[in-house]
Amino acid sequence: MSAPVIQAKRPALGWTFHDAVIIARATIAASFRVPEALFFQLIQPVIFVLLFAYVFGGAIPIPGAEPGSDADASLYRQYLMPGIFGQTVAFAAASSTVGLAEAMQRGIIDRYRALPMSQPAVLLGNTMANALRQVLVLTVLSITGFIVGWRINDGILNAIYAYLLLLLFAYTVTWVGAFVGLSVPNTETANTAGLIWIFPLTFLSNAFVPITALPTWLQYFAAFNPISSLVQATRELFGNPTGAPTDFWTLNNPALYTVISCLVVIAIFAPLAVRKYRTATSK
């Protein structure tokens, strides 16, 4: 008979990381082998940029420019891009939802759960892969933005902080997405459930319109919505226009508030998702 089984050795936490990397690698490899899906994932935010820049661009006034002027339209594109960045990384949650719902339906989760591997690693790997995929998405988006007139105005270091903040946010929402994906009964539901909570969250924010343009009661919701603080922080870090200042603490300390919200959301949803995973079986 053939060679005996050789077990490799490593401390427990090392295995969690090792297993998570294997899952992340497989997840990323899979997305590159379905070029159509990757293409549509990339094209969607590009379409948003073009729609907002050229359709709504002139209609949304940004303080500091004559409404309706060319300067105003160009300013709106500067203002818009961080909004699109924020919206796009929020949508990363949906890939996580659909990916896990599919894996569950196809019985792969069952197989992972019957392996002597680290149990949280499947979710760790999955969320890591989905956040990493955003690097590519943000690159394509930044190039598109550059073409329509968006610029990085506040130095490369701040720009790097901005991108890191966006990736942290992407990683955070993929945990929420993972929890939703493990909770829905099938992939059909995952397609809608994955998106349904992201839409209001992105539009009830300062992503596309200045927060002062919203009704007062909505301003409160928007001000505490972490997408608003994320977008505000990236606007500041990229040196793009931020709209009129407000009295909300969350928007005056946007980077801090964003980081805190991300950590809180991960602290809540990562254990919830892992618990769901441990009891999940294909239906």
Added chain:
Amino acid sequence: MSADNAVEAHGLVKQFGDVKALNGIDLVVPRGQVVGLLGPNGSGKTTTVRILATLLKATSGTAKVAGFDVAKQADDVRRSIGLTGQYAAVDEFLTGRENLRMFGGLYHLDAKYVQSRSDELLEKFDLTDAANRPAKTYSGGMRRRLDLAASLIAKPGILFLDEPTTGLDPRSRIGLWNVITELVAEGTTVLLTTQYLDEADQLADDIVVIDHGKVIAHGTSSNLKDQIGGDRLEITLQDESQASAAEAALAPLVSGEPTIDGHQYSAPIAGGSPVLIEAVRALDAHSIGVADIGLRRPTLDDVFLSLTGHGAEEDGQQGQQEDPEPVGRGRRGGRR
């Protein structure tokens, strides 16, 4: 727990809301043997395997696999088993080889070992040519073989096969049977669930029949067949009008009332094959023309019908947790 048993379960109960999927299952799989868990859709086969493979927690009852408690020593159990589910649970975007490497890594095996073991398994399961193609491009039979190969990467002593051939065409089924037979010859213990009676008949040393979450019969294939009576003499007459002549000629040989339906004559016998020879002589002596004559052992299909009052393919229970029928399941076992 006896050291000779790979699997031992006592009084397994599983409740899903109001539905009792398992209602006290006792099960023993001796080391090195193949036990077939046979039952209709929704009878509790898959639930039983999921509990034994640590995927589900039993509501009550205990189970040990490879000597480890499935509830308390899940990781030890996982290291000792391979599981192949109802679906080919491989990553379809990865190639065959990449899948094996991934699962080897997740079993925490040494990379060099995984490499040589993958080559060996790809060769054995006739997947070497397809090794570098994404699993998406594989046929159903190839995917099942890859799935099985993935569960064998760590050479588990115990293999759970949950409906391994469901949905496969007959040729792929026989191919997979051969692979399983080979594994067993090498000493692997197998717990197999199936709703194909011929599959249990073909592969299993011991058959446990379950229905409505309970074990309703247990024994070897021939034990179970004996339970519903011995062999039957079956004759197809050339001429329907000679049926009553045949009945009279054979009356001294058969052990019970014959049933006659047109050309078809069938009657239980006690003596085995000598009776067949005498029957041929008797018919010949009375100049009764015979198109076909033979002894038929009852199939497991007959066994199932007499044990449960319904056929093996009919859904035994409503509102159950098991999967909807994939295409191609409607084939009746034990008839070919």
